[in-house]
Amino acid sequence: MDVVERCQFYLNLLLTSNSSSSSLMAIHIFYNCTSPRFGPLCQYSLNAYKSHHLTLHEMICEFYLHEYEPTILTCYIHLQWDRGSTSVSLDWSEIYDGIIDCQNGVDEEDCWQVEINECEYNEDRCLNGQCIPTTFFHDDPNIFECIDRSDERLSQQRLFINMSGFTGDRCEITDNKILVSFHRDIILPDSLLAHFTQVIAGTPPTNDSTFKRIPINQNTLIINWSYPFHIAFVQFFNKHYYLITVQKKYHQSTTITREIQPSNRCPHxxxxxxxxxxxxxxxxxxxxxxxxxxxxxxxxxxxxxxxxxxxxxxxxxxxxxxxxxxxxxxxxxxxxxxxxxxxx
Incomplete structure (x- = not known):
């Protein structure tokens, strides 16, 4: 673009004056590059160029439509990975991208425990924690800004990242708030999973879960939940399950307070x-x-x-x-x- 502007500037000078400036510009050489070459000296080229491409936009769009996969990868050496019959090493971008690349699943193991930084107010979060500008989120199904491609992924997954306790297009809906406390005889872990089940007549129940950390030296927990549910229970990682509540009818934007007793445990x-x-x-x-x-x-x-x-x-x-x-x-x-x- 700068070359084009300089060329146009020179042409304008020729039309307006015979100044020394136009004389100096006359010694500049402007290369008329032939596609796919470009640059001040035609020193660059785009490997994705095809003879039917008329614009750079067409070239880029077709490039990503054909499911671009990088072939030059860095080797991630910090995991003991096993990719079976293939000898291709593990790239860093394949860690926690939602796809199991190793036979033992080590590249995706415990990724829900990863602490993720807060995104800025004008950014959205990818599933792997990467922050991208909001304008790039769900902007084009064929162009991915997230390394894990979650910004354009069409699926029924939901990532519950509402930290303020509100939801809706304008944050106009208050989340359900569940205040859970645990009896002193219950030994608490440092984290747990809360499971929510929605029961709809004529269809199988739907289950969603959220991960929560339990503050040190506390036996209380606040769980914000944005979606309809009828059954809620928590799971410790020692396979202990405790029932929180069962409600026949879902009420939006309510606060539920429960103290979990040892008798609320669900045995095998x-x-x-x-x-x-x-x-x-x-x-x-x-x-x-x-x-x-x-x-x-x-x-x-x-x-x-x-x-x-x-x-x-x-x-x-x-x-x-x-x-x-x-x-x-x-x-x-x-x-x-x-x-x-x-x-x-």
Missing amino acids: INEVLNETIVKFHLLRRIKYYHLPCQRHSSQLFCFYDDNHFCLCNNFGQQSVVNCFEFNYTKKFDCFGQSNGENGA
């Missing part, structure tokens, strides 16, 4: 059914799932097996069980259907 099916029944096939075993609820009607609120989360409910004078599928083996590593909140 091995703890509430005898060994013989536990060894039954699931289709046969699940027929007995009402028994723990009836035997411990006032003390048991929930339990789980390897595939289901179950609630004990009172129906008239009888205690019944309601179970829904829940994937306990899912790794919360920022890909698939896993969701995370990057906050303390």
Whole structure:
């Protein structure tokens, strides 16, 4: 562009005067480059150029439409990676990008625990924590500004990063606020997962989760949640689950206060059914799932097996069980259907 401007400046001088300036400019050589060469001396070229390209914009658009993948990669040496049959080394941009590149999954392991910096008010956050200008977020499905391409990724994933307690296009909706405290007999970890389940008639329940850190020497926790839910429970990383609340009807922008008691723990099916029944096939075993609820009607609120989360409910004078599928083996590593909140 600067070459074009200098050339035009010279032409303008020729039209307006015969000054020494135009004489000096006359000794400058302007190269008329042939595509794809460009630059003051035609020393540059674009490898993506094709004969049918008329503009630089066409060249760039077609380049990214063909799923650009970098071929020159730096080798990330700080992980013991194993890519199976391929000998290609691990690039730093492949760490925590939502795609498992190593056979043992080490490149995505525990990425939900990564502390992520705060983005500026005019920036949006990529799934890997990178900050990009808001104007580039969801601006073109074929051009990616995030290294992990999450700025244009079309999926049903949701990343819960609302740190102010509000949501909506204009932040006009107050989040649900859940104030959770734990009984002193419950040994708290330094972090946990809060799971939220929405039940819609005629469709399978939907599950979303958020990661929370527990401040040192505190037994209370505030969880802001922006989406409808009917069941909420927390998961410690020692496989202990505690029920927070069950609500038949969802109420938007409400505050729920709960103290979690030891009795709110949801035991594994091995703890509430005898060994013989536990060894039954699931289709046969699940027929007995009402028994723990009836035997411990006032003390048991929930339990789980390897595939289901179950609630004990009172129906008239009888205690019944309601179970829904829940994937306990899912790794919360920022890909698939896993969701995370990057906050303390």
